[in-house]
Amino acid sequence: MRNPLLRPVVAIAVLGAILSAAPAAALDPIHVGGYVRHHTALLVDGGEYSIIENTLDLTLDQSRGNVAFRVDPYIYQRPGEDLDMDLRQAYVDIYWDSVDLRIGRQQVIWGKGDGVFITDVVSPKDLRRFILPDFEEIRIGVDAVKFDYYSDSGALEVVWIPVFTPMRSPDDDSIWARSSEFPVDPSFDLSSKNIDASLENSEVFAKYSLLSSSFDLEMMAGYAWDDAPTMHMSAELDPDTHEMVSLVITPEYHRLPLAGGSFSTAVGGAVVRGEGAYYWGKHLPTVSPLIEDGVLKCDYVHYLLGVDWALLGVNVSGQFISEVILDYDDSLASDARTDWLTFLASDSFLNDTLHLEFLSYFGLSDSDALLRSKVSYDMTDGFEILVGADLFMGDEGTFGAYDENDSVYAKLKYSF
Numbered sequence: 001m002r003n004p005l006l007r008p009v010v011a012i013a014v015l016g017a018i019l020s021a022a023p024a025a026a027l028d029p030i031h032v033g034g035y036v037r038h039h040t041a042l043l044v045d046g047g048e049y050s051i052i053e054n055t056l057d058l059t060l061d062q063s064r065g066n067v068a069f070r071v072d073p074y075i076y077q078r079p080g081e082d083l084d085m086d087l088r089q090a091y092v093d094i095y096w097d098s099v100d101l102r103i104g105r106q107q108v109i110w111g112k113g114d115g116v117f118i119t120d121v122v123s124p125k126d127l128r129r130f131i132l133p134d135f136e137e138i139r140i141g142v143d144a145v146k147f148d149y150y151s152d153s154g155a156l157e158v159v160w161i162p163v164f165t166p167m168r169s170p171d172d173d174s175i176w177a178r179s180s181e182f183p184v185d186p187s188f189d190l191s192s193k194n195i196d197a198s199l200e201n202s203e204v205f206a207k208y209s210l211l212s213s214s215f216d217l218e219m220m221a222g223y224a225w226d227d228a229p230t231m232h233m234s235a236e237l238d239p240d241t242h243e244m245v246s247l248v249i250t251p252e253y254h255r256l257p258l259a260g261g262s263f264s265t266a267v268g269g270a271v272v273r274g275e276g277a278y279y280w281g282k283h284l285p286t287v288s289p290l291i292e293d294g295v296l297k298c299d300y301v302h303y304l305l306g307v308d309w310a311l312l313g314v315n316v317s318g319q320f321i322s323e324v325i326l327d328y329d330d331s332l333a334s335d336a337r338t339d340w341l342t343f344l345a346s347d348s349f350l351n352d353t354l355h356l357e358f359l360s361y362f363g364l365s366d367s368d369a370l371l372r373s374k375v376s377y378d379m380t381d382g383f384e385i386l387v388g389a390d391l392f393m394g395d396e397g398t399f400g401a402y403d404e405n406d407s408v409y410a411k412l413k414y415s416f
Contacts, residue, residue, distance in 0.1 A: 033416060034058040041409035043175075044391075050175060050407050051129070053078050057088070066095040072141075089141050100148040105141040108159055110207060110220060112262040112273040115342055115359065116321055118302045119220050119260045119277050122159055122205050124227040126168040130176050130402065132390055140165060154210040161203040164195040166253065167227040175405055183244045186233075192252040193229060201225075215265035226256040226282065233289030247289060254283050269309060276303030286331045299326045306342075317344040339364040340398075353378040361399060368394025368401075386411040 037055040042048070054077040061070040069092045076084040091104030108122035115135075117125065123139040131138065142165050149156045170176040195201050205222040229251035236246040260277030279302065283295045306319035319342040328336040341364060346357040354377050361370040374388030389408045394400025 028062055028064050030060055030062045032058065032060055035413055035415040037411060037413040039409065039411045041407045043404075044406040044408060045404055050405070051078070051409075063093075068093040068095075087141065088136075098150045100146075100150075102144075102146040102148075105143050106146060107136070107139045107141050108144070108146065108205075109139070110218070110262075112216075112218075112264050112275045112306070113304050113321075114306065114317060114319060114344060115361070116304060116319070116340075118275045118304060119207075119218070119258075119262060121222065121224065121227070121258070121277075122161075124165050124167040128168050128170050128174065128176065130170075140168065154208060157207045157209070159205045161205075162199070163197045164201060164203060164225050164253070165227075166195075166225075166229070169228070176402070178401060182247055184247050186247040186249045189248050189250040192232075192250055195225060195253055215263060217261070217263050219261040220277075221257075221259040223255070223257050225253050229253050230283040230295055231285060233294030235289040237290075244289075254281075256280070256282055271308040272306070273308070274303070274305045276301065284325070285333045286329075287333050288331065291331045296329055296332060298328070298332070300324060301326065314345055314347045318342065335365055337365065338398075363394065363397045363399055366394060366397025366400055368392070368397035368399040370399040382415045384411075384413045384415070386413065 034057045035055070037057075039051060039053045039055065040049065041051045043050050055074065057072070057074045059070065059072050062068065070089055071087065072089040073087050074085065078084070087105055089104075089106050091102050091106045094101045094103075109120060110122060111118055111120040113120065115131070122144075123142055125138050126133070126140050127138070142161050143163055144159050144161045146160075147158045203222070203224045205220065205224065207218055207220040210217040230253070232250040232252055234248045234250070235244050237243065238245050257280045258277050260275070262273065262275035264271055264273035266272075279300050281297050282300055283297055286292065286294055286296055288294065301324045302322070304319050304321040306317065308315070308317045310316070319340075321340040321342065323338045325332065325334060325336050341362040343360045343362075344358070346355070348355050355375070357372075357374050359372040363369060369392070371391040371393070372388065374386055376384055376386040378384055387408070387410045389406075391406045392399050392402045392404075394403060
């Protein structure tokens with residue numbers, strides 16, 4: 001449809017026609033929920049708007065006997081842009097005594113980590129605004145079949161994704177785009193970027209969960225694609241000066257098998273948790289396009305240890321996170337090991353209507369940080385006012401690269 005403004009109108013009209021045409025006795029009530037939200041963010045340095053956004057997020061669900069469905073459409077409206085609209089989820093559930101089957105678009109959430117993705121890799125991520133949106137908005141729904149089997153000792157979950165869905169990266173002109181400097185302006189060869197839809201190119205994940213009165217344990221494995229493309233580089237040098245005269249960058253997706261697990265257990269008045277995964281053969285960029293097509297293939301380990309506790313009535317959480325490249329080569333653009341710390345504190349006041357939260361990420365390897373603070377007030381049932389700030393610190397690293405993107409923001413949200 002050429003006019004994007006007509007798409008939601010037509011969709012609502014079609015849905016209304018279907019519901020009005022169906023016999024009243026044939027339909028159970030459909031629960032409609034969701035929220036409407038306005039979000040404005042302002043860059044501290046320069047006073048420019050980093051975002052002005054209106055959101056409509058709907059949830060429609062219904063159950064009938066052992067069958068249920070859920071549809072979660074969303075619309076983002078930003079000044080001067082086409083409507084950003086899609087289905088976050090749209091699936092059917094079928095229930096038996098010890099088996100569940102979910103078919104359709106769905107978000108799959110695994111792992112024990114807060115604010116980090118280690119075994120939580122089934123749903124790709126929308127990183128067009130880094131990790132600042134709510135996590136239910138960062139996760140992209142995948143078209144999948146999910147099978148769950150429950151027994152007295154635990155649960156087995158298997159997910160089959162027939163068609164690969166990549167992560168979403170910032171546009172080149174976005175303040176969240178990571179720029180790379182080359183001696184010459186590169187050209188791009190996109191011939192290898194797409195993954196053909198076929199059984200051979202599908203993805204499969206499996207997780208076994210063991211629950212007991214003293215601990216939770218999860219073990220998982222996956223035969224997947226790396227959600228981010230690898231930038232292969234091919235350079236041509238001047239035969240006399242040996243200076244680079246041309247550079248071709250070829251984005252390409254590669255298989256990334258992994259296995260890992262997570263646990264949590266109560267120790268005294270605290271909860272101790274951990275999560276880790278081993279990735280086989282990740283393609284990593286080197287410092288030069290002249291080295292092995294600009295890419296080396298390495299195994300790596302990603303893990304965390306965390307603890308949650310209550311301190312003087314305040315909910316507190318801390319995590320140590322590490323990523324280690326095995327068989328490290330000095331030509332790689334990444335460090336052999338990268339470590340972070342996270343700290344989260346939250347509390348509520350005024351009969352649980354005023355909420356304060358502080359979340360921080362500290363990069364130990366690059367001496368950078370992201371400090372996130374927010375205050376929200378529930379003015380009335382379903383209506384929330386929220387103000388906050390996101391501050392980046394450092395000169396390089398995961399967070400220091402965005403040192404100029406400090407922002408303050410406000411949100412108005414009406415949930416129904």
